[in-house]
Amino acid sequence: MAGPGWGPPRLDGFILTERLGSGTYATVYKAYAKKDTREVVAIKCVAKKSLNKASVENLLTEIEILKGIRHPHIVQLKDFQWDSDNIYLIMEFCAGGDLSRFIHTRRILPEKVARVFMQQLASALQFLHERNISHLDLKPQNILLSSLEKPHLKLADFGFAQHMSPWDEKHVLRGSPLYMAPEMVCQRQYDARVDLWSVGVILYEALFGQPPFASRSFLELEEKIRSNRVIELPLRPPLSRDCRDLLQRLLERDPSRRISFQDFFAHPWVDLEHMPSRESLARAVSRPTGMWWNEGMCGDVLSAPFGGKNTALVVEAVKKDQEGDPAAALSLYCKALDFFVPALHYEVDAQRKEAIKAKVGQYMSRAEELKAVISSSNEALLRQGTSARDLLREMARDKPRLLAALEVASAAMAKEEEASGEQDALDLYQQSLGELLLLLAGEPPGRRRELLHTEVQNLMARAEYLKEQVKMRESRWEAETLDKEGLSESVRSSCTLQ
Known part of the structure; x- marks a missing residue:
């Protein structure tokens, strides 16, 4: 092997070229297989002389974990080799x-x-969590992109990963201070939930440009980590309510109050069920409890019912x-569209994509017609209920809470009349209903x-109808902005520098 500064080492079967990066005890090179395929890979070279007992254990754990993993959003370990100087991990190239x-x-x-x-x-973390694996070094530098043209995330660098049941506790510091959970630094006692804190820091950095504990010195960083202050989210750029909710629940200093893994995977902003994947179309045409579809869908997207x-x-x-x-029909069309639009994102075959687009157009058109029918019916019901509503207000004069909740409902109705006021109206309806249901019980x-x-x-019927309206608008927007490049073009255009 050539020494440092003398170029990459030599490895049978591969030509190592440019250096992609280096860490404490490893250097990663881009390489080509000498076989006919000329496959491009990344080779992680670990110098044996740099390894102490702990790093040997980490390396063996990394190899053991990665050899048993196949997931579209986790970097694949293709093989590993060694010689007298180095251990080589031959990885998928990103x-x-x-x-x-x-x-x-x-x-x-x-x-x-x-x-x-x-x-x-x-999706990657759910796969690991189901196998009791914690990464313990989640940070943007350890998350790779498959390409810039069609970017898919690939979780990498499992050097600190551990097999951990949810109740297991560890005491050894692992990871990078900027992304390290407070309990790891302060108590030196932690469990798998530290990964959720790191996810929150990564999301915060993606949305605001720097991590929440960005500091000029390690002392300043340590002070911020040890502080009891709640992590405040900047007001700009504006974010959706669900996004802010998730960030605050991930960046909870007390791990017992931090969002759980199951709640994270099910959170409406993450919404793994509707993530673009090869299963999206199957879910669109079948109930989530029983997924089946006809592979010969080029003539028609839908299969006949299977049982x-x-x-x-x-x-x-x-x-x-x-x-x-019409209300039940609209709800079912919207549930199907929740899967059809991700299927459009995922599909690469042009003929299939056009077939899906045609179906999406049909269902959206019918859903719009149903919306008009339901809206007319709802308005009639609201008019019919005016006298009863006025009477209820009269009878609520001695109940300030009830009167206030009814005023919020009235504000929701007024907001609904405004252009693009559906989401605000829905929020007000839900706020009013939360209070009215408590009062009704007593x-x-x-x-x-x-x-x-x-x-x-x-009010519940009106709120449900508005939910479908909001879903329809979002589905229509996504379908209309999706071009032949699919998700990759959407990502590129959205990420263009200002």
């Missing part, structure tokens, strides 16, 4: 560099782009439509209880 460089060249990432990347990272329990969502939507139940039998019960039912 041409897009790391997430740190991707963020810093763009200053910040738009929320929609950060969300796609976060779904991919969450009673696997009735296609859209087939059931058509059935409800024909039965004269209301004694009588005329006021009957009126309150009817009002709650009307």
